[in-house]
Amino acid sequence: MIAPGIYILSQPIHSGKTTLLQNWLKGQANVAGILTPDINDIRKVYDIADNTYYDLQTDETYTGELISIGKYKFSAAGFEKARDILIRSANSRPDWLLVDEVGKLEIEQQTGLEPALSQIIDLYKINPTGGLLLVIRDYLLEQAICHYNLDKAIVLNKSFFE
Numbered sequence: 001m002i003a004p005g006i007y008i009l010s011q012p013i014h015s016g017k018t019t020l021l022q023n024w025l026k027g028q029a030n031v032a033g034i035l036t037p038d039i040n041d042i043r044k045v046y047d048i049a050d051n052t053y054y055d056l057q058t059d060e061t062y063t064g065e066l067i068s069i070g071k072y073k074f075s076a077a078g079f080e081k082a083r084d085i086l087i088r089s090a091n092s093r094p095d096w097l098l099v100d101e102v103g104k105l106e107i108e109q110q111t112g113l114e115p116a117l118s119q120i121i122d123l124y125k126i127n128p129t130g131g132l133l134l135v136i137r138d139y140l141l142e143q144a145i146c147h148y149n150l151d152k153a154i155v156l157n158k159s160f161f162e
Contacts, residue, residue: 004128006121006153009161010141017135018100024161032089033098033133034082043074045082048098049089054081067112069105074112083116090120093129101135107147121148 011017018037025031025048032049036056043057056078058066065076089097097120105112124132134153136144145151 002131004124004130006124006128006132006134006150008134008136008141008144008150008153008155009158010136010138010155011158012138020158020161021098021100021135028096030095030130031098032092032094033096033100034085034089035098035100036082043072045078045085047085049085049092049094054078056082067105069103069109079112083113086113086116086120090123095130096133097124097130098133099135101137102144102148103137103140107140107144118148121150125149 009017009021018035021035022037035046035048036043037046038044039053042055042059045054045056046052047054056074058064058073058075058078062073062075067074067076067079086097086099099113099117099120102117103112106114106117120132121134133156134144134150141155145153
């Protein structure tokens, strides 16, 4: 077990961050949170503790409330489910809480996983009982560190997970 605190995995877009974490999870116990894998080119929310997938990305036939960034459209209900999973997971105080991933929606638009993400980060700053692992694309790393005041977070490289 590592020291409790906040950790960051930061790699380029489409570099295999989520796949790396999916493989790492196979050897771990007491891990909760979310991964956001692409399944058949559609982004899903994966509840680690419940081993369940939920829709996040939508197509042109979706009629519910949308959250958009660039060419991507996500269901607001999918993000609501992801936030609920994160809050439930944080309350269970696992050895590792994974958040895949912190992006422009959260940092620049204060939507997506917000406000749950900020609440969880604040919780782990005050009373970490395990590791909070945030996945952040490399080009957003400095912006995320500044936005969330993560100057004491430890940036892990891929070799930690192999």
